[in-house]
Amino acid sequence: MTMTTEKETNQKKIPSMTVRRLFLYYRALLESKDTSVISSEELAEITGFSAAQIRKDLTYFGQFGTPGRGYNIDQLKQKLIQILGVDREWNVALVGAGNLGRALLTYQGFKQQGFKVSTVFDKDKEKVGKSYHGVLISDFAHAKEIIKSHDIRIAIIAVPAVAAQEVVDQLVEAGVSAILNFVPYRIKVPPHIKLLNIDMAAELGRLSYYLTNDVVLAKMPELKEDTL
């Protein structure tokens, strides 16, 4: 029980909440271009997190600031980009060209943050072959080749629930290793696949709960999981 298995060395066990906040720090820095230096206190002001927390989050990855001064914005931004792995453009595959899928395809927020939906798949022969917003819709039957040739590691899925598991299985087989799932279905994936679920209807369900059982929150929770 010395090495091997479990957690592959390094990686000091970063809290998942830290990872989440990191991206928000990064986005906040994209805005503030007024000054060249920013203190944890100022960044706290902008993002709504505590200064202590920001400093703690950052030091998981190194020492980026200068005492008595703060953080050099450009430098910190660069570091965050590097940490988050957004120092490149990711090619993302979208599976499902329905209403939601097409909206995701044109969603500017992805592009702005360095994610390019470079391929769209669908099974519908009606859609296959056509282009939507400059992106060709390919037959999902050919997903494997295309994914490999485009070096795609991230996929977004927006297909009917019944098709979800099958689609994901094939994506995994094709070499995709991260999936952003919009389908309201709990997909099973092997442990090495990174899966994130966005369950929009379930979120409304939560709101319905909190509205119904009028939960009075003591204070505005500073983005614990996601507010609330």
Added chain:
Amino acid sequence: MTMTTEKETNQKKIPSMTVRRLFLYYRALLESKDTSVISSEELAEITGFSAAQIRKDLTYFGQFGTPGRGYNIDQLKQKLIQILGVDREWNVALVGAGNLGRALLTYQGFKQQGFKVSTVFDKDKEKVGKSYHGVLISDFAHAKEIIKSHDIRIAIIAVPAVAAQEVVDQLVEAGVSAILNFVPYRIKVPPHIKLLNIDMAAELGRLSYYLTNDVVLAKMPELKEDTL
């Protein structure tokens, strides 16, 4: 320091993760119509959570099962519906009729779960007055009257980031008390407003992080916050 303030009596402090899972139990029950009774073990099988956890979650709200037998499906479903407050149809307002907004408007997942997007707002004079999928797009300037007359308590927002805060402020003033925010911007709301953020780009950012710093997860985490 006897009563008043803090947490308004009752409400035994339900873990937020429990609320999340509750909705997933509910959705799972919608499917399984084969039998009339289901055990926590069986429900665990379907949903992927542990049987102990399911029982624990449920008993926050009462005793719904019969020992030696399990849970009566119809009865449990009914209870969950009641707890979640989805025993009615919620009228939801959508603000922002852009690409994303329009996709959300037609998203079947909402309707299926009892949420009806009954009103759409936009500021764009081009869009106002037109209908989209049978729903009239109204001028956001008239939001207050319309929201009040339609008894709308939940709003979904999908507007440009710069407009988000202003829009939310007005929604709150109009009487909306729950907001599902798709805008990648940390909106500030008074403590009594329930706000849930869906930050799609940030989710991709997280995936990018996990992909870059290859984090090997010891085991498939059973939907802690949302997988990963």
Added chain:
DNA sequence: TTTTTATGTTATAATTATTGACAAGGATAC
């Protein structure tokens, strides 16, 4: 009446996250 089965509940363990405090490091001003 006995056996079986699955719930409800309590206690425990573990994890995870937040907060506060402070020493040390630079920068700036004098």
Added chain:
DNA sequence: GTATCCTTGTCAATAATTATAACATAAAAA
């Protein structure tokens, strides 16, 4: 060049949350 001020990096303590396991109890079936 020295003193003062400011802000970081980090440690330790605390707090909150969540999950797990075990078991007594209660209903059903045999």
